[in-house]
Amino acid sequence: MKKLHINTSINGNSAEFLCDPDATLLSVLRDQLNLTGAKEGCGSGDCGACSVTVNGRLVASCLVLAAEVEGAEITTIEGMAEGEVLHPLQKKFLEHAALQCGVCTPGILVAAKALLEKNPDPSETEVRFWLAGNLCRCTGYDKIINAVMDAAAEMRGA
Amino acid sequence: MQYAAPETTAEATRLLADSPGTARVLAGGTDLLVQMKFGGLAPDLLVDIKNIKGMRDVTPEDGGFRVGAAVSGAEMGEHKAMRALWPGVVEAVELIGSTQVQGRATMAGNLCNASPAADSVPAMVAANAIARIAGPDGERDCPVQDIPTAPGKTSLQKGEFITSIFFPARPDNASDAYLRFIPRTEMDIAVCSAGVSLTLDTNGTCTDARVSLGAVAATVLLVQDAANALIGSKLDDSALEALGAACSAACNPIDDKRGTIEFRRDVTAVLAKRAAKIAQSRAGERS
Numbered sequence: 001m002k003k004l005h006i007n008t009s010i011n012g013n014s015a016e017f018l019c020d021p022d023a024t025l026l027s028v029l030r031d032q033l034n035l036t037g038a039k040e041g042c043g044s045g046d047c048g049a050c051s052v053t054v055n056g057r058l059v060a061s062c063l064v065l066a067a068e069v070e071g072a073e074i075t076t077i078e079g080m081a082e083g084e085v086l087h088p089l090q091k092k093f094l095e096h097a098a099l100q101c102g103v104c105t106p107g108i109l110v111a112a113k114a115l116l117e118k119n120p121d122p123s124e125t126e127v128r129f130w131l132a133g134n135l136c137r138c139t140g141y142d143k144i145i146n147a148v149m150d151a152a153a154e155m156r157g158a
Numbered sequence: 159m160q161y162a163a164p165e166t167t168a169e170a171t172r173l174l175a176d177s178p179g180t181a182r183v184l185a186g187g188t189d190l191l192v193q194m195k196f197g198g199l200a201p202d203l204l205v206d207i208k209n210i211k212g213m214r215d216v217t218p219e220d221g222g223f224r225v226g227a228a229v230s231g232a233e234m235g236e237h238k239a240m241r242a243l244w245p246g247v248v249e250a251v252e253l254i255g256s257t258q259v260q261g262r263a264t265m266a267g268n269l270c271n272a273s274p275a276a277d278s279v280p281a282m283v284a285a286n287a288i289a290r291i292a293g294p295d296g297e298r299d300c301p302v303q304d305i306p307t308a309p310g311k312t313s314l315q316k317g318e319f320i321t322s323i324f325f326p327a328r329p330d331n332a333s334d335a336y337l338r339f340i341p342r343t344e345m346d347i348a349v350c351s352a353g354v355s356l357t358l359d360t361n362g363t364c365t366d367a368r369v370s371l372g373a374v375a376a377t378v379l380l381v382q383d384a385a386n387a388l389i390g391s392k393l394d395d396s397a398l399e400a401l402g403a404a405c406s407a408a409c410n411p412i413d414d415k416r417g418t419i420e421f422r423r424d425v426t427a428v429l430a431k432r433a434a435k436i437a438q439s440r441a442g443e444r445s
Contacts, residue, residue, distance in 0.1 A: 004161065021161035021204070022194065044192045045259055046345075057232060060258040063191045065184070067161045068206060111257065132344045133256020 008069045010035070011079025019066040026050045026061035029076060037077035037106040041135070048134030051107035052076045058114040060133075077106035080113065089113055089151040098147035100138035108134045112148045120156055124149060163206040167292045167321055170205050175294045175317025177203045183319045185213070185228040186262035188255060189271040207319065216240055221327025224290075227266035227320050235260070244325050245440055246334030246353055246433070250281035253338060256345055266320040272306040272377075275348040279306065280372035281336040283380050284353035287325050293318035303370075306377045332357035333440035335433040338372070339425050341416070348373045349417040352405065352430040354437045356388060362442070364388045369401070369430060374409040374422050381408040384430060393438050401434060402427030 003018040010033070019028050029035040029052070038061055041047035045063040052061045053075045080087045089109050092098070099105045108131060115122060115130045122130070127148050128141070136144060164170045174181050179202030182190055193199040207213050213228035216237050223240050231251045234240060241248040254263050254277050268278045269289065282302040289300050294317040302323065305312050314320070338351035351372035359365050369384035383404035391397035411422040 001159065022159045024191070043195055045188055045255070048256060048258055051258055054261075057230070057261040058258055059261040060256075063188050063259070063262060065161065065187065065191070065204075065206075067163075068184075068187075068208070070163075114257075129344060130257050133258050 004067050006066060006070050008071065009073045011075055017066070021065070021067055023066045024062050025052070025054075025064040025066045025069055025074075028066040029061060035076050035078050038110075039103050039106065041103065041107075046133070046135070047104070047107075048111060048131075049104050049107040051110040051134065053110065053114055058111055075110070077110050080109060087113065088154050089116070089148065092147040092151040092154070093144075096143045096147035096150065098139060098143040104134060104136040104138075108136070108144060112151070115148075116152050116155060120152060122149075122152060127152075159201055160203045161206065162203065163209045165209050165211070167210055170207055170210060170319065171292050171294055171317050173203065173205050174319060179203065181205060183207055183270070185267050186230060186264045187267075188259050188263040189267060205319075207321075210321075213321070219324065222325045224322045224324045225265060226322050228264055231255075231260035231263050231265075232257075234265070240325070242444075243328065244281075244285055244334060246336045246355060246437065247278065247281045247285050247287070247325065250336035250353065251278045253277045253336075253344075265323055269302060269305050269323075270312055270314070270320060272308070272310050272312050273347075274306075274309055274376055274378070275351070275373040276306075276378075277336070277338060277348055277351065277372070279378045280351055280353035280370040281334065282323065282325075283370040283378050284334055284336070284355040284368045285325055286355070286368060287323050289320045290322045290324065291318050292321045297321075299324075303378060303380050308376050329357055330444050331359070331441050332366075333437050333444060335436035335440065337429040337433045337436070339417075339429060347416070350374050350409075350411065350422045350426045350429065352426060352433045354388075354430060354433040356434065356437050356441060358438065358441050362392050362438075364391055364393060364397075364438075367434075369405065369434075371405055371408060371426055371430070374411040374426050376410075379408050379410075381405060384408065388434060393434055398431045398434065402431050405430040 039049040041049035045060040050061040181203040182201040184206040213226040334355035338348035340346035353370040357366040367385040367388040371379040387400035
């Protein structure tokens with residue numbers, strides 16, 4: 001297969017890579033760019049562990065071809081903390097112990113951040129519906145929801 | 159496999175028509191990429207239509223809206239004027255998949271995937287939406303209900319693809335609604351579903367209606383007997399009973415682990431009645 005040459009922006013930094021036409025964005029992020037925060041859970045867009053944003057829109061990176069992101073702006077979990085300073089969502093996840101094995105956590109943080117940018121004051125129901133596509137097999141979700149609600153409150157106050 | 163992202167409709171149709179092997183159109187990719195990974199689909203060519211002008215636009219036209227083939231569910235949900243005019247269509251689109259899937263999934267893709275359980279299709283059929291199709295011989299318009307012909311099959315010919323879907327203008331006292339049954343609260347495939355679009359006169363009498371059913375036959379059903387049960391009525395109990403009976407009679411569902419034939423027949427009637435009441439209430443709010 002002839003490789004495609006893609007120029008894009010990831011977490012504000014320009015990035016370029018060569019990829020096969022059928023490579024997913026997830027596989028390029030993880031295997032070529034060493035951005036291994038996004039995880040492959042299901043590979044079919046059901047679990048949300050590979051969540052990233054493309055041009056500000058939350059997507060499952062396993063359902064995006066790398067070829068499609070030419071000229072796009074991508075954010076991943078690696079862009080969430082500013083250096084050593086954690087994002088309020090990350091801090092609240094630690095405070096609330098909103099993770100156990102941690103495989104779903106990067107995707108949930110990216111998805112929750114996208115929600116709070118769109119809706120800074122979501123109801124619990126809105127948080128649960130927004131995150132319905134992020135599966136967690138450990139926590140039972142309550143701690144995750146509490147952490148997101150608490151982070152939202154802190155960010156509104158800040 | 160080759161990937162192409164043409165910037166014109168003509169170039170896209172030429173690529174699709176000239177491909178000697180299997181060619182697929184890529185818009186949101188939420189069905190296509192899953193079929194490539196798990197369904198044994200190995201296309202020789204993907205034609206990404208998102209760089210073609212207009213594909214991502216919702217454009218006012220003749221009092222209605224033309225929705226580009228690559229407009230995502232999330233973009234539809236944020237379009238207030240489209241939601242005000244065709245709330246049943248927008249709520250149906252928003253039922254497809256998760257937030258992440260909504261960021262990519264399109265109505266045109268939902269239509270061309272041709273699943274009998276596709277959520278947006280009954281709502282589009284009830285809305286009498288018209289698909290605009292580009293092909294090697296130029297453009298043509300086709301009612302949405304004539305696109306799917308069987309599970310996974312469409313009436314599109316080689317080289318053709320949907321470029322937009324048109325939702326017409328409607329009177330003030332008209333609205334629509336879509337309901338589906340799933341055994342959980344979100345992110346599931348319809349066991350059965352119903353879309354109702356109706357118009358009321360100033361006295362609240364229904365003057366026009368379209369009733370569609372999903373997941374109860376090989377393709378979406380447009381049920382004229384069900385519409386006739388509403389037309390001329392104020393959606394009183396007897397009209398709603400007749401609506402439900404017509405819907406149950408039209409169902410030709412399969413028996414599977416998600417629902418029995420009997421269950422689907424019964425619940426389809428319930429959904430149609432409830433959707434009709436919601437559409438009626440919305441129409442009243444607009445008048």
